[in-house]
Amino acid sequence: MYIVGNGRVITQDDKNPYIENGAVVIKEDEIIEVGNFSDLRKKYSDAEIIDADDGIIMPGLINTHMHIYSSFARGMDIKGSTRNFDEILKNLWWKVDKSLSLDDIEYSAYVTYMESIKNGVTTVIDHHASPMAITGSLERIAKVADYLGIRTSLCYEVSDRDGIEKAEEGIRENVEFIKYADRKNSDMIKGMFGIHASFTVSNETLEKCKKAMENIDVGYHIHVAEGITDLNDAQEKYGKRVVKRLNEYGIFKENTIAVHCIHINDYELDILKNSGCNVIHNPESNMGNAVGCSPAIKMLEEGLIVGLGTDGYTADMIESLKVANILHKHELKDPTVGWKEAPLMLFRNNREIIKKQFGCNTGILKKGAKADIAIFDYIPHTELNENNYNSHIIFGISGRGATTTICNGKILMKKRKLINVDEKSILEKARTISKQMWKSVEK
Template identity: 55%
Template structure:
């Protein structure tokens, strides 16, 4: 057993939110007890003691939507005119990049951001993958990387008709095979959803196959919804209904599913989201970077829709997304009093609900019986800190690189900023070789 003590423990447990001079006892992969340092040291004398010297102790961060496949795009500048709309970004960059990925590329493009996530305290993430020319086996390669890194992951493959029927069928098969594997493993470290790209790239015929496939393995969907206005225009032209209405009528939206972005939606569509029980994931930095608009997050949350927070691959530091969510909605509303409560609810409450729907155990909370997904932050606060203002301290004073220790499922992945059992230099060197080769292919 490991006893983390002498810390400012923020549990995210409403019944016991903050323990000054607190301690957390880890027994295997779960938390055995949370309490005062003196009490737990006296009670568990044989436990290995880690003195955190007054640093912050919190649950690991959870990312509710991201894309590992985009890793090799960092710093990449391609030919062609500047994009003036979202579909041109997809066609000019991402749909050129993902076609070049091999299975080895998939593996290393997952390892690199996983290193960043460990350094930023992200212990759980929900990933949406695409590698059209290497679809089969791709989710298993990401799962292999996650197991090696010791991180908790939920994976899916984005089915799309944009590359033809065979590749769409490959994506469907990969989702089904991987979900079957996860069902058989019954391991809360690796779970599956059924990925769909977007309404504008999925025909009714392909959608029927996806619905049948997802039902056969008992998983929900992970789908981009009304991210760009092109998605809405396409749906109206082809199906005479808006995106959310199409997904809702087809049965894509349910309590197991995630609808990502939901920017260009109406009040009627918000009611469909609420009635279906689907979770929505907001990605503020990506939305701003792609200039697709601002999701009506405040209104959705007012209506009782469960909205979580992701990064869409724009960053792997959840504190960045948290900060931008706060200021974006103030700016959009031109009202400085809004956006204070919603981002903390998205990051610290709703993300654990979204990622935890398929899990047997609890994450995102420090309490007895929860998984030992714990981070320690070296943050020297110069004003009082407690359960009432911790969210403000994180907003204005903390970034991912304040994390100096990351623990997932009871395994120490980084200790005092040193990665444990991970050869970072070897991984980075091979990734640089592979990304250079891929850039040359493009």
């Protein structure tokens, strides 16, 4: 049993939002009480104290859309033009994913999950691609997540861009991994059915995906109308917009993750809303790829569940929160938006999405929730209270301010040091094999 205390507790629980000198009591994988540090210390006198050193005690953060493999592109010299999103895909990402071996995949998982943990992230939903190393790729990633102790959901992105055989292999990889995760019967690992995007899958492939999912009760994880090419392709080839086309194959349902949804109209927004599916906003990636600004604010106003992800751009969810706050102010020319919506996406909607995927309560500090906790090194220089804590998070805290990360009751990082992980040797190996991967990209 642990008491995480001697800090300011931000619970993200409306019934008990903030405790000035608070603590969280953990027993095995569950939170059993949240309250005053002194009181809980007396009540649970035998518990081990995890000292927050006057820092901020928060729920572990959740990333609802990540590309683990993209970490190996960091610092890589890109050959070819990247003047628009199509060229970014063809000259960067589709070259990178074709160059990945199973070892590359494994070490990109190590470094991404480790960086996530060091930013206070305890749950990651990933969308994977490796056309030359499909079979067994998701299980390889899952074993890394299990070793490091982080909660994760995985899928393989089915695409026709490398041929029918590769698309069918991707379908099989999704199905086999979903079965693998089901056998684990754990709220630490889940599988989804991944598809790249409308413009890289034919009707025939979508029909195969639909058939493969007939007796499987999980959601799809797919990019939707991210770039204008996706919309143009759907209209030119099929005479309909992206959401309408995908909806005809049963893609959108309550546990589906529809990523981006930038180039959509009101009719499509209604389809998404009525399906009960989850939309993921990735502000930094959208800005970096110059694909446009998501109508995330409008979608929230219409009642859609819009979560926050990073799309591989970063592992720092607080950074993504900050950008989501200012992007929509800039886009809508309205300084009043973002304050409520950005924290809503990260702290409320992300946990609802995880509950659908994993069947457990996380992203909140209250009795009965999973023991997923992050401590941040932040001592406020103005008053912090139950009415302004999100402002302190946005303007005062950063992901790298995480000092301790706990997932499922297990300490993954303490005092900024990963527990039982030889981080130095893993990073050295990652630099070596990523350098070899870069050479294969250049060929």
